[in-house]
Amino acid sequence: MKFFVTKFFVTNIFVMFCCQLSETFTHCHPYYTQQLGYYCYDYLESNPYHKQMLSEVIQHIIELHDNDYDRLWNTLNKTDKRVLVALATDRGVQDIELPTSTVYSSLKRLAVQGYLIKNETYLFDDPFFKEWITGKRSF
Helix, strand or coil, X not given: CHHHHHHHHHHHXXXXXXXXXXXXXXXXXXXXHHHXXXXXXXXXXXXXXXXXXXHHHHHHHHHHCHHHHHHHHHHCCHHHHHHHHHHHCCCCHHHCCCCHHHHHHHHHHHXXXXXXXXXXXXXXXXXXXXXXXXXXXXX
């Protein structure tokens, strides 16, 4: 019976997290919401909930994909890297010291290649890649 109560409690916390994270971190992207939900659930099965859990889970996912992100990063040109760093660090593309046409050509290219999604603004398709850039790269 203890296992059932624990499992039920973990499931309720998991559902709360998925709802909150879907909007704020993954921007309702189904694949990344599922990935984050899976690792949160996996974490809660063997660890108690605490305030830093989410950042630990995100860091774990980033570490799992570190080599992949590094390979992706090495395929980008310097302009695209500068644009991604500006977006990841919330500086905005207007602060990049490049001609406006170059910046917008880069944004369009990154959107076509699937790194960014254009809604009202440009957002990262992969929120973990954004966090990886924030933690690992700068100019």
